[in-house]
Amino acid sequence: MSGSKALELIGEDLQLLVVHVPHARAIGLTVVDARPGQIWLRVPYADFLVGNPETGVIHGGVITTLLDNGGGAAVMTALEELRAVATLDLRIDYMKPATPGRDILGHCHCHKVTRNVAFVRGTAYHDTPDDPIATAAMTFMVGANRTLPGLVRGA
Amino acid sequence: MGLLDRLRAGGTPADWEALAGRVPYGRFLGISVVREGDGLVSRLAFDEKLIGNTVLPALHGGVIGAFLETAAMFQVLVDTESEHLPKPITLTVAYLRSAGPRETFARATITKQGRRVVSVRVEAWQEDAAKPVATAQGQFLVPSAGL
Numbered sequence: 001m002s003g004s005k006a007l008e009l010i011g012e013d014l015q016l017l018v019v020h021v022p023h024a025r026a027i028g029l030t031v032v033d034a035r036p037g038q039i040w041l042r043v044p045y046a047d048f049l050v051g052n053p054e055t056g057v058i059h060g061g062v063i064t065t066l067l068d069n070g071g072g073a074a075v076m077t078a079l080e081e082l083r084a085v086a087t088l089d090l091r092i093d094y095m096k097p098a099t100p101g102r103d104i105l106g107h108c109h110c111h112k113v114t115r116n117v118a119f120v121r122g123t124a125y126h127d128t129p130d131d132p133i134a135t136a137a138m139t140f141m142v143g144a145n146r147t148l149p150g151l152v153r154g155a
Numbered sequence: 156m157g158l159l160d161r162l163r164a165g166g167t168p169a170d171w172e173a174l175a176g177r178v179p180y181g182r183f184l185g186i187s188v189v190r191e192g193d194g195l196v197s198r199l200a201f202d203e204k205l206i207g208n209t210v211l212p213a214l215h216g217g218v219i220g221a222f223l224e225t226a227a228m229f230q231v232l233v234d235t236e237s238e239h240l241p242k243p244i245t246l247t248v249a250y251l252r253s254a255g256p257r258e259t260f261a262r263a264t265i266t267k268q269g270r271r272v273v274s275v276r277v278e279a280w281q282e283d284a285a286k287p288v289a290t291a292q293g294q295f296l297v298p299s300a301g302l
Contacts, residue, residue, distance in 0.1 A: 023215035026204040050179040052240050059180035060243045061221020068217040069207070086208075087216040091247040145253075147210035 004036040006076040009151045017073045020150045024069050027062060037078035037110045041070045044103050056100030060134070063104065064092055067122035067136040070108035075118040075140050076149060078110040086144035088117065092136040102126050104133065118142050162233050166190060174229065178240075181225045184218060188229050195233065197226035199259040199279075206256065214254040219279060223248060223291040226261035227275040231295050234265055235273065241295035244272070254288040257281055266292075273297055 010016040014031040017039065018024040027049060032040040043049070043058075043066050051059030068087055075085045098104055107129050108122040122136040123129040161170050168189065175187045175197075185200035199205070199222045207215030224246055231241040259281050267274040277291045 020209065021215065022204055022206040022209065023218055024207075048179050048183045051181075053177060053179060054239065059178065059221060059225075060246070061184075061217065061224050062180060064220035064224070064246075064248075065215060065217025068220065069215070072216075086213075086253065087248075087250045089247070089249050090216065090220060091245065092220070093245045094243050097242075145211065147208060150209070 003080060004077045005079060005081050006149070006151060007034060007036060009082075013153070016151050016153065017076065018069060021069060023065060027065060029066060029069060031073070032105070034073070034077055037074060039070050039074045039077060039108050041066060041106045041108075042103055043106070045101050055097065057097040058104060060092070060094055063094075063098070063106075063124045063134050064090065064136075066104060066106045066124055067092065067108060067134070068138065070106045071110070071120040071122055071136070071138040072140060074108040074110040074120050075113070075142065078113055078118065079142070082148050082151070083143045084145045084147045084149070085118070086141045088139045088141050090136060090138045092134055094134045095132050098124075098133050099126060113142065116142055159232070159238065174232075178225060180221065184221060186222060186225055188226075194262055194264070195226070195230055197222065197229060197261045199261070201257050208253070211253055212256050214256070214259065216248075216250060219250065219254055219259070219289050220246065220248050220291070222259065223261055223277045223279055223289060224293065226279075227263045227277045227291070227293050227295065230263035230265060231273045231275060231297065235268065235297050237297045239298045241273065241297050244294045244296050246291055246293040248289055248291040250289050252286065252288045254279070254281060259288065260284070271296060
């Protein structure tokens, strides 16, 4: 895989991969690391993200947002030019409840890009992807519309 | 009579509001639920913080997924005997159209109710119920009564 246009544009400022997404900002999603076709992210634990107040476990939908957003960003970093990306399909499997009080980490890997569609696998975890909270398989339309991600500050 | 019994018997608007209020992330997203006919309709109010693509603009795919999952959970909770919220095992979402900056609705149908696992189909739409923005199929674990 040759150069990633998105990574070239953002330089050291990895947060530019998600900061243009209002709902990512709303849940406190940040980028931990990125390289072509791969991204690592974090959602800090917060009371308003809880799905079941009896247990304090984070809502599955937060993990869906983490992996969907990470998936889209992983596709962006896999492409040699900037293209609009839109989720086509997402399957998420919940393997164990997230531990209350702990941040959730996510890793997404775009393992295949075709002319129209990109394929991504994602994992949400606390300590290591080998002990997942959830895994996801996602497909994205590439060049889905004419919008381009705003990869600059203040865009 | 507890809230769940009242909901299963029909429920008042205040009861349904109380149910939606029990899920913190659902409350943050702006999800409410009402009874309509013999099923439930969940509603996701629009808010800027739900946006995923600011240029289109369109709701975040994760928000749509969370909304579908929550709508399914409400339906499973009301249609089973369980005293606890069902736990999602797996959910597959098909994104059919971009969801614009307006309110969104969802209706869930139980396709199979087993002793431990309930299979649910959910559909979300905006202005026209005949043009869904997303559909999902999910399996939920129902903590069995009497355990």
